[in-house]
Amino acid sequence: MRRKLCANFLSKSGFPDKMKHHATKKNAPLSGEEQLLDYARRLKRHRKGRRGVLVRLSRLTRLYRQPHHLRAAREPFARLLRQYEGQIFTLANDDFICVAKGAPLLAFEKALFAVQLMVRDDPAMKQAIENGEEAAFLGHHFDIETEYEGFLSFAQGLAEGKTPDDQLAYDAGKVRQSRQPEKAAPAGRARTEGETSAGDRRETAQAVFLDGLPGGRDPDLDTAQGMLRALQRLDITPFLREWRIALVAAEERPKVVMRRIGFDVEGLRRRLAPSESLPIGSPVRHAIERYMAEKLLEAPDRLLSGEPEGLATIIDFSLWALDLPAFRDWLGRMKKSRRQHLVMALPAGEVLAAPDRYRAERRRLAASGVRLGVRSLAPELAPLFGKGGLPASFLMLEASRMSGDEGGSDRPAFPRQRITELDPARLIWCGDKTTTPRALALGFRLFCRD
Missing domain, CATH: 3.30.70 (Alpha-Beta Plaits)
Structure with missing residues (x-):
């Protein structure tokens, strides 16, 4: 009876309700x-x-x-x-x-x-x-x-x-502020090449990078997921490739000065989805290249075999794979074998998408003697790595991505004036023999060949 009277009193006083409310609020799940x-x-x-x-x-x-x-x-x-x-x-x-x-x-x-x-x-x-x-x-x-x-x-x-x-x-x-163009040139006078703003160059870089292979289009969602699943079950050894980089000088025989280890992305595309295309810059192509970069770390013997003394090696890699523990372990093995003259060639799209991370990785790896280069680079983007731009030990320019001189081309004209301002010792032309005369005329001396 006493308990019942106390309960009635507390109920009328409202005290239990306040206690109940306080307890509910205190014990409510956090957002x-x-x-x-x-x-x-x-x-x-x-x-x-x-x-x-x-x-x-x-x-x-x-x-x-x-x-x-x-x-x-x-x-x-x-x-x-x-x-x-x-x-x-x-x-x-x-x-x-x-x-x-x-x-x-x-x-x-x-x-x-x-x-x-x-x-x-x-x-x-x-x-x-x-x-x-x-x-x-x-x-x-x-x-x-x-x-x-x-x-x-x-x-x-x-x-x-x-x-x-x-x-x-x-x-x-x-x-957004970094992408704003500079003030326009005074009326009546066209902007000179030297007045082209950094913002304009970045916009051009995006446009050229996103413009894939002619007629190229990303696979649809189901096809892309199927390609990535099949890739993980595929033996990629047949798609690993080696190229020789030769120095071509006037009236002299080409001299091999470097070698390049990489992978045949187009060959993989034909194997995984022959009817699809993989435009340069597409998310699916990036995913495949990152996966292949990881697989290269599993074949250190291949990267070192048959290497002439003092010959530099350029390895196709991925900016995002530089953070992998497997890469740090691989780099440690390279140091123990006293391996020198290593250059990791990163896709231009990854570098342009994350320039700050690229600079940080470049500084970090410099202490290990590893240098960073840029590959799959459209010639129109080369000036972005010139004076005052992003640093790179080597620039590997793709002849297949070079715009024509005809007015019918929908890409920006190739900047002949700017390419001559770059150091020819770090420019590598990647193309077949039919494009060699044009590259020589532009000042190229290093050529990547099978």
Whole structure:
């Protein structure tokens, strides 16, 4: 009876309701933003080896943000977390953040690329691909180990109600500002070549890089996924290739001065999907090249066999594979064998898409004696690596991507004046013998041949 009277009294006083409300609020599950902030704070002393990526599904149209789309988009990152310690945080706007310890950047790139393939038919995604901004449109990477304060600030902003776009607006503004052209030349006077702005050159670079092989078009989603699955079951040994790089001088026999180890992407395309094309710059082609770069690390004996003393070796590689633990192990073996004169040739598209990372990797590898070059380069883009531009030990220019002089060509005319300003000692012409006379006339002396 006494307990019942007490219960009635407390019920009428309203005190239990307040207690119940307080307990419910205190014990309510945290939102994804609050969980991320708590996690970020706890990482302060445990940030080593941690990376993260924000997958921005909120940028897609509503049709591609249905529950089954959101679940499918998280699956590649869930597979990543089966190999590495980490966590996924789902935000209120359908975006999510995946953080993992020890996972290389390439692992995050692969997972993000899988999502990109899933949603490539979304109108917003299509527009980003046409603009050459698909990677930045869908994902934003965090190097938590070296940029912890920035990651913590981002998490705090989300917990305070700011959106990812609000948080990243400053970076986007800097990119947009860097792309603004310089002031136009005075009226009545055409802009000279020397007045061409860096912003104009970047826009031209994007246009030329995204312009693939003639008539080329990316495979559709199902075909692309099938090609990547088949690639993992394929013996790629027959597609590894070796080229000789010869110095051609007037009235002298060509002299082999370097060799190049790489892979035949076109041969792989014919094997995996003969009716499809792989335009230079396409996401599928990049994925294949990154996979092949990893496979090259499994064949160190091939890279060293038959090497003449003092002959430099250029190895076709990927910017994102430089972060792999397997590459560091491979590089250690090269040092033990006293291997010198190594040049890792990276796709021009990867370098132009991430110039800051390229510069950082170049500085890091310089201590090991490894140099970085650029391959699959359209001749129109060569001036971007000239004086005041991106540094590169070698530039491998593709004759197949050279625009014609006829007015019918829809590409920019080849900049003869600018190519002569580049150091011919680091220019390598990649083309058949029919293009050799033209290359010689332009000042090329190094030729890559089978």
